[in-house]
Amino acid sequence: MTDFSTSQPPSSDSLPSQPPQQHYHLLGIGGIGMSAFARLLSAKGHRVSGCDEASSELTQSLRAEGIEVAQGHDAAHITAFGKLDVLVASEAVPKTHPELLAARAAGxxxxxRMALLDELLRSGPSVGVIGTHGKTTTTxxxxxxxxGAGLDPSAFVGGIxxxxxxxxxxxxxxxxxxxxESDKGFAGLCCQTAVFTNAEDDHVGGNQATYWETVEEQHAAFARFVGQxxxxxxxxxxxxLDELCKQAKEHLRYGQAEHADYRAVNLQPDEEGTSFDVLYKGEKLGEARVGLPGTHNVLNALAALAVTHLYGGDFAAAAAALADFRGPGRxxxxxxxLDGALVVDDYAHNATxxxxxxxxxxxxxxxxxxVFQPHRYLxxxxxxxxxxxxxxxxxxxLVMDIAAASEPPIEGIHATLISGRMxxxxxxxxQYQPDRAALKKYLRETASQRDIIVTMGAGDVWKIARxxxxxxxxGQA
Structure with missing residues (x-):
């Protein structure tokens, strides 16, 4: 096994020559990914500006940090903030976007977006977390x-x-x-350590710019990423996953399975989370706990502890930090x-x-x-x-109406398909409950100490919980 525990960032001589301070303009800067890029670029001393369709808590916090943000999209933004060096956009941005056209015309x-992430991953020791589920929590x-283990990571996360x-x-x-993985450019990225949580058929089909045509195409991209x-x-x-990792230069595994290099054993679940022991190649590394319920969170925590161990971090200190962790936003x-009922919000939006x-x-x-809100008609x-x-x-x-996420309706596709099958x-x-006011009134009248109310979905169902x-x-009911 390659020993990365003493890995250090490359010396200045070995790094690619870095340009002087540049001015980056980020389209969709209020998105969870672009706003993280804005913060990382700003911390590196670059000037950062951007725009987004609407103002939000994220854009407001970026402004408070000194990052210039304009509301709306306009070709004039290419000159409004002064001379731009780089415009950053995701694959979801239409090729006819006015700022894209204006930037190209101006040279x-x-x-x-993925090219920028690739630069960050290649600039020193790096860990890239991929998979259909669990990426945000695991990262x-x-x-x-x-x-917590005494290392000093930089991080790019799709959540707060x-x-x-x-x-x-x-x-x-x-x-x-x-x-x-919804951005097809991810397949060309190169990192030192790839963490591969799972592979399913999300972001497949339809006419979305960020969707894959087939699950086989998507899984081939996973295989390319881990192979690099x-x-x-x-x-x-x-x-x-073993089949998708056949080209891996070095392949380690984590999980409850007996053949895993890093194993979670002796799981002891309780109301608040799960305590467990961690073995590495059959030898006990120590005891751990995750303060989030669910076996999937045990696996997420195990992956984090395994990578920290591989990079030489103190296991006990890492485990203590994770025991106090209560999860990223959503x-x-x-x-x-609510009247003794525990209210939880979760981003869960596909079956797994x-x-x-x-x-x-x-x-x-x-x-x-x-309280479940289906996400997207497709x-x-x-x-x-x-x-x-x-x-x-x-x-x-309680099934709410579908959150369209800018998709046009599809004839015959309705939330009642889910409630009806159940x-x-x-x-x-x-019950199908399209009326938000009635839904909240019902829950307020019936909540009790023995309940847990979980709002689920990738739309705006989170507002119900709050x-x-x-x-x-x-002024609202």
Whole structure:
């Protein structure tokens, strides 16, 4: 096994020649990924500006940090902030975007988002986290564990991490990054250590610029990514990953499976999380705990502890840091209580994530009440039977209307497909509830101390959880 525990960032002589301070302009700077780039670039001394369609908490926080943000999209932005050196855009940005066209006409470099991430990954010791599920939580845990273990990671995360007050952390390294498979450019990235959590058929089909035509094409990209890394750490419990890692230069595994190099054993779940022992090649490294329920979070924490161990971090200190970790924003986020009921918000939006979140809710020992908002018409068309089946074990399910996410409706695709299948399957506690005010009124009238209310989905269902706990915005029911 290659020993990276003493890895140091390359000397200045070995790094590619770095340009002087540059001016980067980021399209969609209010997005969770672009805002993290903005913070990392600014911390490196570059000037950063950007624009987004609407103002948000993220854009407001960027302004407070001295980053220039304009609302809306306009070709005039190419000159409004002064001379630009680089315009950064994701694949989701239309090629006819006015700022893209204006930048090209002005001879300004247009750099894909993934090309920028590739530069950061190649600049020193790095860890890229890929997979269909668990990337944000695993990347967050990895950064928290490394920092707790005496290392000083930089981090790029697709969520808000309370431990470092945002979605980016600046440190000496290693650089830890969540790598989003919805951007096809991810396949060409190169990192030192690839963490491969799982592979399913998300972001496949349809006309989305960021969607893959087939699952085989997407999985081939996973295989290319891990094949370019110096080593890969894959989840031994997820069937099929070994096949995708056949070209890996060095292949280690983590999980509960007996053949895993890093194993979680003696799991002891309770209402708040799970305690477990960690073995490395059969030898006990120590005891660990994750303060989030669900077996999937044990695996996420195990991956973080394994990588921290590989980079020479103190295991006990890393485990202590993870025991205190309560998750990034929208990943099993405890919002508060409603008449004694625990209210949690979770980003779960496909069948596997939903099933894991329901399992985590049951681990609390409470009555599981789910408010589910399907996400996108295409995703619902592709997976509504699986979504319905994943929700069947919840005690009660309130199904909201589909969050369109700018997609046009698809004839015949409706949230009642999910609730109807559940009713036909014998579930007596499911109802379609399109009226938000009525939904909140019902939950306020029926919440009890034995309940856990979980809002699930990738749309704006998170607002329901916060309004149940903190009250409705003035003038709203």
């Amino acid at each position: 300004i470099e247009v750099r894909p 967050s845990m990895l950064a928290v564990a490394m920092a 991490v309370p431990e470092f007050g945002g979605n980016a952390r600046v440190g000496a390294g290693p650089f830890v990054a969540e790598v989003d 890394a110096e080593r890969v750490l894959s989840c031994a419990d997820w069937e099929g 990943r099993w986020q405890r919002i508060g209580e 994530k939903v099933a894991s979140a329901v399992q985590a809710a049951h681990q609390t020992g409470r009555r599981v009440r789910v 995703r619902t068309q592709q997976s509504w039977p699986k979504l319905a089946d994943a929700l069947m074990s919840a005690d009660e399910v 009713t036909e399957g014998g579930h007596e506690g499911v 309004e149940l706990v903190h009250g409705d915005p003035e």
